[in-house]
Every structure is written in C-alpha cells, then in structure tokens.
Amino acid sequence: MTQVTGDAGAEEPRRAWSRWIEPIAAGVRGVQMGARTMEVDIRLAGMILALIAIWLGFGYASNGLFLTPRNLYDVSVQSVPVAIMATGMVLIIVSRNIDLSVGSIMGFTAYMMAMTQAIWLPQNLGLGYNSFSIWIVALIVGMALGALVGAIQGGLIAYVGIPSFIVTLGGLLIWRGLIFKVQQGQTIAPMDKNFSIIGGNLPQGSIGLVFTWVVGIVICAGIVYALLASRRKRREYGFPVRPRWALAILMVGGCATVLAAAWVYNNYPLPPLLAAKYAKEHGIIEPAGGLIIPVGLAAPVLLLGAVTLGMMFLATRRPFGRYVFSIGGNPEAAILAGINTRRTILGTFVLMGILCAIAAAVQTARLDAGVTSTGTGYELLVIAAAVIGGTSFAGGIGTIPGAVLGAVVMQSLKSGMVTIGVDSPMQDVAVGSVLIMAVALDSLIQRRAK
Amino acid sequence: MSMSTTDQAAAAAAVATGAAPLVEMRDMFVAFGGVHAVQNVCVDLRAGEVVGLVGGNGAGKTTLMRALSGAHPADSGEILIDGQPVVIPNPRAAKALGVETIYQTLALAENVDAAANLFLGRELKTRIGSLDDTAMESTTRKVMGRLNPNFKNFKTPVVSLSGGQRQAIAIARAIHFNARILIMDEPTAALGPAETTQVRNVIKQLKSEGIGIFLISHDIHDVFDLADRISVMLHGKLVGTVNKTEVTTDEVLAMIIMGKMPGEVTQGELAKLHG
Numbered sequence: 055m056t057q058v059t060g061d062a063g064a065e066e067p068r069r070a071w072s073r074w075i076e077p078i079a080a081g082v083r084g085v086q087m088g089a090r091t092m093e094v095d096i097r098l099a100g101m102i103l104a105l106i107a108i109w110l111g112f113g114y115a116s117n118g119l120f121l122t123p124r125n126l127y128d129v130s131v132q133s134v135p136v137a138i139m140a141t142g143m144v145l146i147i148v149s150r151n152i153d154l155s156v157g158s159i160m161g162f163t164a165y166m167m168a169m170t171q172a173i174w175l176p177q178n179l180g181l182g183y184n185s186f187s188i189w190i191v192a193l194i195v196g197m198a199l200g201a202l203v204g205a206i207q208g209g210l211i212a213y214v215g216i217p218s219f220i221v222t223l224g225g226l227l228i229w230r231g232l233i234f235k236v237q238q239g240q241t242i243a244p245m246d247k248n249f250s251i252i253g254g255n256l257p258q259g260s261i262g263l264v265f266t267w268v269v270g271i272v273i274c275a276g277i278v279y280a281l282l283a284s285r286r287k288r289r290e291y292g293f294p295v296r297p298r299w300a301l302a303i304l305m306v307g308g309c310a311t312v313l314a315a316a317w318v319y320n321n322y323p324l325p326p327l328l329a330a331k332y333a334k335e336h337g338i339i340e341p342a343g344g345l346i347i348p349v350g351l352a353a354p355v356l357l358l359g360a361v362t363l364g365m366m367f368l369a370t371r372r373p374f375g376r377y378v379f380s381i382g383g384n385p386e387a388a389i390l391a392g393i394n395t396r397r398t399i400l401g402t403f404v405l406m407g408i409l410c411a412i413a414a415a416v417q418t419a420r421l422d423a424g425v426t427s428t429g430t431g432y433e434l435l436v437i438a439a440a441v442i443g444g445t446s447f448a449g450g451i452g453t454i455p456g457a458v459l460g461a462v463v464m465q466s467l468k469s470g471m472v473t474i475g476v477d478s479p480m481q482d483v484a485v486g487s488v489l490i491m492a493v494a495l496d497s498l499i500q501r502r503a504k
Numbered sequence: 505m506s507m508s509t510t511d512q513a514a515a516a517a518a519v520a521t522g523a524a525p526l527v528e529m530r531d532m533f534v535a536f537g538g539v540h541a542v543q544n545v546c547v548d549l550r551a552g553e554v555v556g557l558v559g560g561n562g563a564g565k566t567t568l569m570r571a572l573s574g575a576h577p578a579d580s581g582e583i584l585i586d587g588q589p590v591v592i593p594n595p596r597a598a599k600a601l602g603v604e605t606i607y608q609t610l611a612l613a614e615n616v617d618a619a620a621n622l623f624l625g626r627e628l629k630t631r632i633g634s635l636d637d638t639a640m641e642s643t644t645r646k647v648m649g650r651l652n653p654n655f656k657n658f659k660t661p662v663v664s665l666s667g668g669q670r671q672a673i674a675i676a677r678a679i680h681f682n683a684r685i686l687i688m689d690e691p692t693a694a695l696g697p698a699e700t701t702q703v704r705n706v707i708k709q710l711k712s713e714g715i716g717i718f719l720i721s722h723d724i725h726d727v728f729d730l731a732d733r734i735s736v737m738l739h740g741k742l743v744g745t746v747n748k749t750e751v752t753t754d755e756v757l758a759m760i761i762m763g764k765m766p767g768e769v770t771q772g773e774l775a776k777l778h779g
Contacts (some may be wrong), residue, residue: 372633372635375629
C-alpha cells in the first residue's frame with residue numbers, strides 16, 4: 055500500500071508540471087509552424103524575443119535608464135570579448151569537446167600583445183611608440199600565439215587522444231601561470247593609441263555618425279541581396295520557396311533592426327567633457343548648450359560583426375563546418391565517410407586560440423593595459439553563452455548567431471541588474487539560474503513540441 | 505579439404521573471359537588483442553555477381569568486410585582489385601577504389617539532412633570552394649526520387665526519419681558515386697516487408713548494371729534469393745564457398761552451424777538440424 059501511495063505522490067507534481075508547460079508548448083508549436091513557413095531558426099527567433107523581453111523589462115524597472123543609447127552602447131561593447139570566444143566554443147562543443155582554457159589563453163595572449171607593443175617592439179626594434187605598424191604587429195603576434203597554443207592542445211586531443219577536458223584543464227593552469235614568467239606579471243600600460251581603438255573607449259573607439267549609417271545601409275543591402283539570391287537559386291532548381299509575405303517580413307524586419315541599431319548608436323552624443331576637449335583640439339568654438347557629436351557604432355562591435363559573419367560562413371558554408379557538425383552527430387559515421395576527423399578537431403582548437411587572441415585584444419585595448427588577470431573566469435562565461443545560445447552538450451547542435459545572442463543576453467542581465475541596484479553576488483545567482491532555466495525550458499519544450 | 509568445384513569453375517570463368525576477379529581477398533588475418541576475429545580467409549567477387557557472406561554471430565563476416573571498406577585494416581593478407589594488389593588503410597582509400605559500403609548501423613550523421621549525409625566527405629562546391637547546398641539538394645531529390653518516391657523531407661535532420669527512409673539515404677550514398685564494389689551489411693535487418701522488397705529490387709538492379717556485391721546476411725532465404733555464390737564463415741575461418749544452384753538451404757545451414765561442407769555432412773546430421 056505504501057508503495058502505491060508513493061507512486062501517486064510522484065505522479066502528482068508531474069501533472070502539475072504538465073498543466074504549466076502545456077500552454078507554452080502549444081504557443082511554441084504555433085510559432086514553430088510560422089517559423090517553418092518563414093524558414094527561420096525557431097531557437098534563434100525565441101532568443102531574440104527573450105532578449106527583447108529582458109530589455110523592455112529592465113527598461114521599465116530602471117525608469118528607462120537601461121534603454122538609453124549610452125547604456126546600450128556599453129552593453130554592446132562589454133558583450134564583445136565573450137561573444138567572440140563563444141563563436142569558437144560552439145564548434146568545440148558541437149564536435150563533442152570542451153575548452154576550459156579559453157580564459158587563460160585570453161590572458162596569455164593579452165599579456166603578450168601588451169608586451170609586444172609596449173616593450174619588445176619599442177625597445178628592440180626602436181619603433182616609435184604609437185607608430186602606425188605597432189598595433190598590426192601586436193595583433194599578429196597575439197593571433198599567432200593563440201593559434202600555436204590551440205594547435206598544441208588540439209594536437210594532444212586529436213592525435214594523442216587525451217580527453218579535451220583534461221588537456222584544457224591543464225592548459226587553464228599552464229597558460230595563466232606562464233604569464234608571470236614574463237616581466238614578473240607587472241601591469242603593462244598604456245597601450246598603443248591605434249591599438250586602443252578596438253577597445254571601444256570614447257572618444258576614439260567608435261566610427262562616428264556617417265560611417266555608422268554607411269555600415270547600416272551596407273548590411274541592409276547585404277540582407278536583401280542574400281535573401282533574393284538564395285530565392286533565385288532555389289527557383290532555378292525548381293525547389294519550393296518561402297511565400298512572398300514571409301520574404302517581406304524577413305527583409306523589412308532585418309533592415310529595420312539594423313537601422314534601429316544604427317539610430318541608437320547615433321543618438322549617443324559624446325559626453326560633454328570629451329566633446330569640449332574635441333572642440334578645443336579641432337579649433338571649433340563650442341556653441342551654447344555644448345557640442346553634440348554622435349558617437350556612432352563602437353569599433354569592437356563592428357569587429358564582432360565581422361567575426362560572427364566569418365564564423366557563420368565557416369560553420370555553414372564551408373566543408374570544415376559540415377565536418378564539425380557531422381562529427382558531433384556521429385563520430386563513427388564521419389570517419390567511415392572518409393572525413394579526416396583528427397585534422398578537423400585540431401582545426402576547431404586552432405580557431406578557438408585565434409578567437410581568444412582577438413577577444414584579448416579587445417579587452418586589453420579597453421583596459422588600456424596588459425594585466426595578468428585578463429580573462430580570469432571567462433571560460434565559464436563563454437561556455438554559458440554558447441549553451442544559452444542553444445548549443446547542446448550532446449554534440450551536433452548549435453549556431454554561431456545563437457552563441458553571440460547568448461553572450462548579449464548574459465551581459466544584458468548583468469548590466470540590467472546593475473541599473474536596478476542588484477549587488478554583484480546576486481547578479482551571479484541570477485545569471486546562473488538563467489543558464490539552467492534556459493536549458494531546462496529548451497529541453498522541456500523540445501520534448502513537448504515534437 | 506575439398507577444393508570445391510566452385511573454385512575451379514571460377515578459375516575457368518576467369519580464364520574464359522580473360523579477366524581477373526573484381527575483388528580477391530587472400531589469407532586475410534584480423535585480430536583484436538588476443539582474439540583472432542578473421543583467420544586465413546580467402547574470398548573473391550566478380551563483376552555483376554552477388555556473393556552472400558553468411559555465418560553466426562561473431563563468425564567474422566563484418567570484420568572481414570571492414571578490412572575491405574577501410575574501416576579497420578587487416579593485420580595481414582592481400583587484397584587485389586582487378587588483379588592488382590591494393591592497400592586500403594582508411595575509408596577514403598576504399599572509396600577511391602570504387603568500394604562503397606552500407607553499414608548495418610547505416611553510419612549516418614543524425615543531426616544533418618539527407619543531402620548533407622549523401623555527400624558527406626564528398627561535398628559539391630561552388631567556384632570559391634564553398635558548399636553548394638542547392639546543387640546537393642537537387643541531386644539528392646533526383647537520387648531519392650528513384651529509390652523512394654515517397655521521400656519528401658529534404659530539410660529535416662535524418663534523426664526524425666523512419667528506418668526505411670534512413671536506409672534509402674545510406675543506399676543512395678553508396679550507389680551515387682559510381683561504386684563498382686558494394687558491401688551491404690544486413691541491409692534488410694531493420695526493415696518492414698515492403699521496404700525489404702524494395703531493397704531486394706535495388707540489389708537485383710545493381711547486379712544487372714555489373715556491380716559486384718558482397719551481401720552479409722543472417723537471413724538464409726534472403727541469401728538464396730539474391731546471391732550467386734555463398735561464402736560461409738565460422739569462428740573467424742572460412743568454411744567454404746559454394747554455388748547457390750548446387751546446394752540446398754539445409755546444406756548451407758550445416759556449413760554455418762557445424763562447419764561441414766556438403767560432401768562431408770551425413771543425412772542424419774542434416775535431419776538433426778530441424779530438431
């Protein structure tokens with residue numbers, strides 16, 4: 055008898071769950087049908103809706119403070135390092151590996167780039183500080199080191215067969231530790247003036263009014279062209295194409311989002327003190343009420359856009375990406391299909407190392423200093439961004455734009471909580487809970503909506 | 505042992521046509537640790553012929569074929585294709601020699617669509633080296649249209665397809681790239697009656713096109729229906745190869761279970777097979 059009671063007890067909460075989740079699942083089924091007709095990724099659409107909800111929620115709770123152009127500028131810039139690394143982490147996790155060393159690789163390459171531009175080049179080659187070539191050399195050194203570190207780790211994983219968890223756990227300790235063997239781990243500052251542009255600090259870290267509109271219009275043209283070109287090609291082959299209304303919604307929606315973002319960036323005027331300094335330097339007489347200079351798109355965000363596009367191209371349009379996904383779906387099948395799986399896995403880690411270096415450059419430029427702690431704890435943020443963005447730990451599933459959105463969602467939560475006065479420990483509690491909830495909701499809905 | 509009449513017939517046929525067999529595997533050995541999975545096995549296959557490879561579980565059929573498909577190279581032995589010795593260290597090498605395999609597990613990447621699986625490792629590319637998904641989908645639609653006209657789900661991951669549809673993709677992948685030698689490992693084991701008939705028709709069609717087929721099967725009736733010759737394995741060794749027309753199913757069963765050639769087995773032993 056006791057057993058029967060126990061079973062009934064266990065049954066009850068499950069039904070309660072069911073009642074609660076069923077309307078959501080029904081809604082999701084509806085959205086799914088719509089998404090299928092429009093041929094858009096349902097998960098991505100859901101994340102965009104969630105992000106809008108988060109922004110509106112914090113905007114309301116902070117009396118509009120969260121939604122000011124200035125705050126949105128900061129949120130976008132702060133998202134960049136994690137987002138850049140998350141695009142690489144997607145491919146690592148999709149192919150059933152993990153990289154715990156990304157924070158340490160970021161710290162290591164950041165420090166080496168700082169050393170290159172502030173000490174090695176000026177002292178040894180006699181290159182003048184702030185000379186034009188210094189930032190390029192520093193960036194190339196950082197990316198080459200990142201690629202080398204990735205190649206060492208990836209080689210051990212793919213060719214020696216050591217589990218990635220172990221190799222990169224070791225890497226997490228090794229690369230961080232090595233920083234202190236160079237210049238005793240002193241803080242290296244300041245950075246080269248050209249290098250600091252990609253940090254996004256004002257006034258030099260953004261591209262200004264005109265270029266922001268130009269970039270916006272170019273992206274819009276790209277969206278329209280891409281949609282029309284794929285439609286024409288499918289027509290040529292006689293495949294079904296999406297209905298006209300769906301095409302129109304995608305075009306108008308995409309372009310409106312891009313132009314809205316450009317408008318927000320251009321409605322962030324340079325803070326008065328910086329504007330006054332600018333006026334003085336350029337010999338402009340300040341009008342009454344101060345000089346209004348629109349900041350425009352942040353340079354690191356432009357860089358993130360380029361990285362995202364490049365990684366999307368690699369992941370979905372190149373054989374390399376196809377192999378990464380098929381290895382994640384069925385490693386045995388990938389080998390039997392004649393794919394060089396070892397080289398592919400090695401490639402994902404080399405790519406990850408390079409992305410760590412790019413993120414390190416942004417972070418170092420933003421801090422205007424090379425410090426030993428750069429990237430500490432970032433491995434977890436990067437993995438969380440990829441997972442919130444829909445990357446599955448079972449392998450084979452994940453998208454690049456999803457991971458970028460995941461990073462923006464996390465940064466939005468953190469900044470949002472700052473604007474409404476939540477303290478730092480509770481921010482971590484909230485972000486951790488969101489990570490678990492996002493995955494739980496996703497798997498529940500996936501199961502129900504089938 | 506009886507150097508059976510089959511071998512002499514095969515040799516005679518080769519002399520008559522002046523051609524070496526399509527495939528010859530000689531003295532094959534494969535070991536896993538201390539276990540000899542395949543020992544001293546010789547089989548051959550001619551163009552337009554179906555050779556049934558039968559035996560109980562663990563007899564070494566699949567292991568022998570994995571040596572030919574490059575999935576697990578043999579420890580020793582010689583493989584000749586068109587009479588020329590070849591080395592097959594990996595699946596890519598096998599495919600380059602025209603050897604295609606339909607694995608029992610199908611070996612599909614579950615998370616990508618039919619076209620991605622059909623062209624896996626041999627993607628069609630645009631001028632700049634990118635994936636030409638539209639062209640791949642177009643070809644997939646044509647190939648699948650012949651194999652399984654009801655197939656419509658070209659955009660969904662294969663994990664959500666039925667067993668028959670997945671089998672059709674695996675077959676399409678094997679035959680689309682001009683295979684000359686086809687290895688089919690239990691191609692009908694997971695299929696319903698209608699789909700089994702479909703696969704049998706495909707095998708007959710391929711045979712008539714001059715493709716040589718190694719057919720691994722547990723189903724003795726399948727083998728008698730489709731194969732020209734039958735090679736029987738037991739405990740990693742070849743019991744013998746017989747012409748289908750010269751033996752009964754009971755005699756093949758005796759080979760599978762007792763390892764005795766038709767000439768060696770008594771009527772009493774044959775009767776015992778049926779309990």
